[in-house]
């Protein structure tokens with residue numbers, strides 16, 4: 001997505017919703033596999049969830065922070081937004097940390113799948129709150 005369309009409320013919100021929807025779908029199938037104790041398949045799903053988060057979620061964050069300069073330009077236009085944008089960057093950082101922890105857990109000999117599901121739920125929740133805040137703070141929110 002180009003820098004210009006990130007400034008567009010409906011387009012940016014649609015992108016957030018699409019990213020969240022994909023993550024929620026994967027979480028549902030991981031929960032089903034956990035209930036069925038299908039650990040081998042679950043490990044593969046976890047790997048693909050992490051890959052999805054890295055590509056779509058963290059990829060979107062990188063675009064906002066550096067790629068398109070979306071955040072910098074918003075603060076440039078309105079310097080009073082500086083602290084709020086720092087808060088949004090912290091949300092990005094939290095999700096990066098949670099993703100790194102998931103990778104560490106998945107690399108262990110004895111994987112704690114419940115812990116990985118809990119991390120996935122947290123990532124989705126923080127991303128949802130973050131997306132709504134970002135839409136409100138930088139895009140004028142609910143039209």
Ligand SMILES: [Fe+2]
Pocket residue numbers: 060061064088092130134
């Ligand atoms: Fe963001």
Ligand SMILES: [Fe+2]
Pocket residue numbers: 012016060064131134
């Ligand atoms: Fe965003």
